[in-house]
Amino acid sequence: MTHRIAVIPGDGIGKEVMPEGLRALEAAARRFGIDLALEHFDFASCDYYAAHGQMLPDDWFEQLKDADAIFYGAVGWPETVPDHISLWGSLLQFRRRFDQYVNLRPCKLLPGVKSPLADRKPGDIDFYVVRENTEGEYSSVGGKMFEGTDREVVIQETVMTRTGVDRVLKYAFDLAQTRPRRKLTSATKSNGIAITMPWWDERVKAMGVHYPEVSVDQFHIDILTANFVMHPDWFDVVVASNLFGDILSDLGPACTGTIGVAPSANINPDGTFPSLFEPVHGSAPDIAGRGIANPIGQIWSAAMMLEHLGHQDAGQAIVDAFEAVLSEGDPTVLTPDVGGHGTTETLGRAIAARIAG
Numbered sequence: 001m002t003h004r005i006a007v008i009p010g011d012g013i014g015k016e017v018m019p020e021g022l023r024a025l026e027a028a029a030r031r032f033g034i035d036l037a038l039e040h041f042d043f044a045s046c047d048y049y050a051a052h053g054q055m056l057p058d059d060w061f062e063q064l065k066d067a068d069a070i071f072y073g074a075v076g077w078p079e080t081v082p083d084h085i086s087l088w089g090s091l092l093q094f095r096r097r098f099d100q101y102v103n104l105r106p107c108k109l110l111p112g113v114k115s116p117l118a119d120r121k122p123g124d125i126d127f128y129v130v131r132e133n134t135e136g137e138y139s140s141v142g143g144k145m146f147e148g149t150d151r152e153v154v155i156q157e158t159v160m161t162r163t164g165v166d167r168v169l170k171y172a173f174d175l176a177q178t179r180p181r182r183k184l185t186s187a188t189k190s191n192g193i194a195i196t197m198p199w200w201d202e203r204v205k206a207m208g209v210h211y212p213e214v215s216v217d218q219f220h221i222d223i224l225t226a227n228f229v230m231h232p233d234w235f236d237v238v239v240a241s242n243l244f245g246d247i248l249s250d251l252g253p254a255c256t257g258t259i260g261v262a263p264s265a266n267i268n269p270d271g272t273f274p275s276l277f278e279p280v281h282g283s284a285p286d287i288a289g290r291g292i293a294n295p296i297g298q299i300w301s302a303a304m305m306l307e308h309l310g311h312q313d314a315g316q317a318i319v320d321a322f323e324a325v326l327s328e329g330d331p332t333v334l335t336p337d338v339g340g341h342g343t344t345e346t347l348g349r350a351i352a353a354r355i356a357g
């Protein structure tokens, strides 16, 4: 069976880490005899916008819908396209139209990487953020009145649906049930956001009834962020709305030393549409063009993609390979965010060589 993979590097460091993601993917495919058909697309990038006045071609849905998975880099180049236009014109369209309602973001302290939190070692931080991915605060429902006058009014609504919330909660509970600790934490803010968030809490409680083995707690988002820093070992599976999940899944990896290693899977669990795999980080204009971005977020996303496609052994081989290279700690190989003075390519090549065996 051939897996058809749509490859979209996007912007900034997305274009630099993607070749290393592909190098790892192809090394794993060779080793495990997996047949991949890679199709490359230049859209969903600000360069495409500069040439065409839009982030995506009109027929993007037709072009991508039959892919088995989408492998994405990063989006955003605010110098040329405002961030809300680039994001809404690309990634958020993919998530919504392909109903990728789960954004699964592992957060793990890797061997050889120093956490900025005192005395943390691998094993101490190992949890998942499950982020609702198609509605919530990212619904873009609202508008402006009396624009440009003293009476200017700006309104934006949060939209939560029972279908949308229950299905992501079910995914999170199912995941928690497979983990040794069987623990689920819900991110809330029901003291301040007094309509949607108490309702979110009710839905968590209602779903929890079906999972008696899973222990459930909840924190308001403000103290939850503090606890990510003070007690990251408390967490196992953290389920959150779209905005809270977005914030937590940057903070979590930052606690593990670098956001550069963090992967994500935008999953359409029923398989009607392709799922999308991308690093958590964005296009990082501050370091783009210097060849120093850490490619592990992209490479780990490739591992998640292979696992999603049914190749657990190949995915695990990729994870084993980058953990081994990080453990060796060769500063000529590692990128600066993990203590080296190597490049995106030196790190990517070392990992691919290790995958090849």
Ligand code: GGG
Binding pocket: 072, 073, 074, 075, 076, 087, 246, 278, 279, 280, 281, 282, 283
């Ligand atoms: N590779 C992920 C990426 O490009 N992220 C840019 C970003 O701003 N993402 C916001 C989001 O994930 O909702």
